[in-house]
Amino acid sequence: MNAPAPDPAPGEADPPAEEHFKPSGTIFLLTCYVAVVILLWLSVYLILLSRGVTV
Amino acid sequence: MTATDTPPSAAPERRWGNGYELTKQEKRFIAGHVYVAVLALTVGSLFGPLQSFEYSGIDLYGLLDPVIKSYYQGLSLHGVLNALVWTTFFIVGFTTLAVIKGLGRPLSHPKLNLAGFWVMVAGLLMAAVPLLTNTATVLYTFYAPLKANWAFYLGLVLVVVGSWISGWGFMLTLAAWRKDHPGERSPFIAMAGVVNAAMWQVATLGVAVSILTMLLPWTLGLTDGTDPKLSRTYFWFTGHPLVYFWLLPAYLSWYGMLPKQAGGKLFSDSLARFSFWMFFIVSVPVGFHHQFTDPGVPQAWKFIHALLTYSVFFPSLLTAFTVIASLEYGARKRGGTGLVGWIRALPWSDPSVTAQLLAAILFLFGGVSGLTNASYNLNLVVHNTAWVPGHFHLTVATAVTLSFIGICYWMVPYLTGKALWRPKVALFQAWSWFVGMIIFSNAMHMLGLLGAPRRTPLGEAPYTPDSWDGHLMRVSIGGAILLVSVLTFTTIIWKTARGPAVAPELVPEVPIAESLRDPQQTPEWLDRFKPWLIGAVVLLVIAYGPQLVDQILHMSLNAPGPDFTPW
Numbered sequence: 308m309n310a311p312a313p314d315p316a317p318g319e320a321d322p323p324a325e326e327h328f329k330p331s332g333t334i335f336l337l338t339c340y341v342a343v344v345i346l347l348w349l350s351v352y353l354i355l356l357s358r359g360v361t362v
Numbered sequence: 363m364t365a366t367d368t369p370p371s372a373a374p375e376r377r378w379g380n381g382y383e384l385t386k387q388e389k390r391f392i393a394g395h396v397y398v399a400v401l402a403l404t405v406g407s408l409f410g411p412l413q414s415f416e417y418s419g420i421d422l423y424g425l426l427d428p429v430i431k432s433y434y435q436g437l438s439l440h441g442v443l444n445a446l447v448w449t450t451f452f453i454v455g456f457t458t459l460a461v462i463k464g465l466g467r468p469l470s471h472p473k474l475n476l477a478g479f480w481v482m483v484a485g486l487l488m489a490a491v492p493l494l495t496n497t498a499t500v501l502y503t504f505y506a507p508l509k510a511n512w513a514f515y516l517g518l519v520l521v522v523v524g525s526w527i528s529g530w531g532f533m534l535t536l537a538a539w540r541k542d543h544p545g546e547r548s549p550f551i552a553m554a555g556v557v558n559a560a561m562w563q564v565a566t567l568g569v570a571v572s573i574l575t576m577l578l579p580w581t582l583g584l585t586d587g588t589d590p591k592l593s594r595t596y597f598w599f600t601g602h603p604l605v606y607f608w609l610l611p612a613y614l615s616w617y618g619m620l621p622k623q624a625g626g627k628l629f630s631d632s633l634a635r636f637s638f639w640m641f642f643i644v645s646v647p648v649g650f651h652h653q654f655t656d657p658g659v660p661q662a663w664k665f666i667h668a669l670l671t672y673s674v675f676f677p678s679l680l681t682a683f684t685v686i687a688s689l690e691y692g693a694r695k696r697g698g699t700g701l702v703g704w705i706r707a708l709p710w711s712d713p714s715v716t717a718q719l720l721a722a723i724l725f726l727f728g729g730v731s732g733l734t735n736a737s738y739n740l741n742l743v744v745h746n747t748a749w750v751p752g753h754f755h756l757t758v759a760t761a762v763t764l765s766f767i768g769i770c771y772w773m774v775p776y777l778t779g780k781a782l783w784r785p786k787v788a789l790f791q792a793w794s795w796f797v798g799m800i801i802f803s804n805a806m807h808m809l810g811l812l813g814a815p816r817r818t819p820l821g822e823a824p825y826t827p828d829s830w831d832g833h834l835m836r837v838s839i840g841g842a843i844l845l846v847s848v849l850t851f852t853t854i855i856w857k858t859a860r861g862p863a864v865a866p867e868l869v870p871e872v873p874i875a876e877s878l879r880d881p882q883q884t885p886e887w888l889d890r891f892k893p894w895l896i897g898a899v900v901l902l903v904i905a906y907g908p909q910l911v912d913q914i915l916h917m918s919l920n921a922p923g924p925d926f927t928p929w
Binding site: 328330331332333335336337340343344347351352354356357358 | 511624629679682683686687690701702704705726729734737739740742743744759811870878
């Protein structure tokens with residue numbers, strides 16, 4: 308896990324490591340979210356099909 | 363009420379952030395917007411539970427007679443006060459703060475902004491009279507052929523014009539800052555506020571033209587009838603970007619303030635600006651996805667708008683990524699670990715943060731139901747059903763409203779110099795909203811899938827099958843919890859504003875998040891209005907131009923509107 312470095316002292320520039328922070332948890336969560344979007348969209352699509360397409 | 367006529371105090375109360383402390387006049391001016399907004403939310407929210415109770419057969423409207431005469435008058439008051447008044451007043455006030463604090467300078471034309479506020483207040487009062495006398499029971503989607511008293515339309519025009527005037531004040535202030543800071547990137551929160559104000563000016567052209575050229579002449583008896591199709595087209599020209607006018611200030615907070623509150627930084631200044639510009643371009647030319655079942659609008663145009671509506675999902679995902687990454691950064695700095703375990707390290711004990719986090723979580727599900735609405739085929743399953751209010755209670759009533767509530771939890775103490783009244787009660791309020799809305803909106807979505815119509819007093823309907831009963835009851839339970847939550851919020855704001863002043867160090871600061879990278883590294887094209895404005899106009903002309911010209915050329919003013927009041 309890419310834990311960011313601690314705060315720099317006042318007046319000191321942020322260390323370069325902060326610029327290379329990789330949000331691995333965010334990528335995981337958004338991947339799950341996209342999967343949920345697809346599944347829920349498909350569930351409504353199946354309802355559409357079950358009503359004979361024309362509804 | 364006075365605006366910011368006086369220069370910033372020579373001896374600022376306290377200096378932090380970018381070093382500019384708002385004057386007392388500026389704080390009072392912004393607080394005026396917030397108080398009107400909170401009053402509108404409170405009054406409007408009293409009618410929401412009445413509708414939800416009616417769903418399970420508990421009709422309390424009879425008790426309000428003759429003050430409130432029907433379910434539909436209550437529904438109109440609920441929609442107009444909550445969706446239009448609460449949002450607009452809060453947004454203009456919050457943007458005033460973002461512009462002043464972001465740029466670190468007072469408004470360049472404070473009398474202009476003061477005029478904007480009072481024009482909005484005049485419009486609100488003018489619209490309130492017909493609303494309360496049951497002569498504007500046309501719901502907040504006020505398109506023809508439903509007909510309201512002329513004062514309702516004129517009042518809404520004034521509210522919109524007032525927000526335009528305030529927007530001009532924001533733009534002039536940003537222009538003055540840029541003149542003094544050549545080559546520098548505009549501070550994000552100020553730029554984001556101005557982008558939203560600019561988008562609003564474009565988006566509201568639809569209702570402005572509709573009211574001034576069709577509805578007002580019709581209701582004043584200058585024309586014999588009106589054209590419902592064109593009226594709906596004009597309305598939805600504004601109606602969908604209205605959603606982004608509500609959402610972008612919440613995004614402003616999620617991008618530019620919430621990371622600071624969570625102990626972190628904005629993950630990417632460039633991505634934040636890019637998503638705002640994307641919303642600026644694609645949020646307007648999408649209105650026909652509200653008219654998928656309207657006759658007279660060719661399918662090709664509906665399909666184009668369906669595609670454009672889907673394109674809005676791109677900046678929405680961009681926002682989700684950047685905001686969550688900013689929060690993850692802050693949580694890890696606070697000691698959070700694990701792939702998802704860092705979420706526990708966020709400051710959940712802070713009601714302002716919690717309210718906004720819960721708002722964002724429910725908004726993810728609002729995005730799912732929104733994609734269903736936007737899909738040309740799936741929309742037929744849910745069109746005009748209870749699914750739709752289920753959806754927009756996740757967006758405007760949660761992502762927007764609960765975020766604004768969270769913002770109030772630091773902003774009202776900041777503006778008044780008071781401490782937030784009972785933060786634990788505020789925490790309860792945020793969670794109760796979250797739980798109440800899950801119950802309410804889930805039940806509404808389920809009812810929609812089962813075919814329950816929207817805008818209908820289902821408690822009186824003879825056709826409700828047994829399979830709806832459990833969901834109808836859950837709508838009522840959710841509404842009751844939300845009523846407790848909103849009254850708790852009002853009490854907190856009232857008690858905070860009326861509480862004793864506290865020492866300056868106990869008053870919260872305006873949380874302005876730094877960017878992980880120096881904003882000066884952000885490409886200049888992400889800080890320029892001209893190319894994006896040209897892009898927005900071109901896309902608007904392509905997506906709406908031919909249809910608008912056709913509908914105007916073939917306009918038929920042959921719908922007289924009801925000569926009776928059906929409620």
